[in-house]
Amino acid sequence: MVPPNSCGSCRRCCQGTLVRARASDIERWQKEQRYDIIICLKTWIDNSTFLMHKNGKDECVFLTENGCDIYETRPEICREFPKTQERVDEFKCLLDWKTHEPKE
Structure with a gap:
């Protein structure tokens, strides 16, 4: 089951x-x-998708x-998360999406 998109601000999804644009x-x-955002587009994938640069810590x-x-x-893919996550079962958020409290 895909949890509702209620952000607990753990930043793990970033x-x-x-990150596609x-x-x-x-x-x-x-x-x-x-243009500060546009210059961070790194790789053209196809006619409609680009990848964005990451910092040195493998983050957006x-x-x-x-x-x-x-x-x-922010990019649409970020607005739609986690619906856009290809392997949502593998996405392990550090916070419980119902309570926004750290998982035990």
């Missing part, structure tokens, strides 16, 4: 995964003049100690 994300960032480059630095305009 670590060790590929769709053409619709790029179009939105162009309209918003968010926009992940900070305070959370997502681009939260208000």
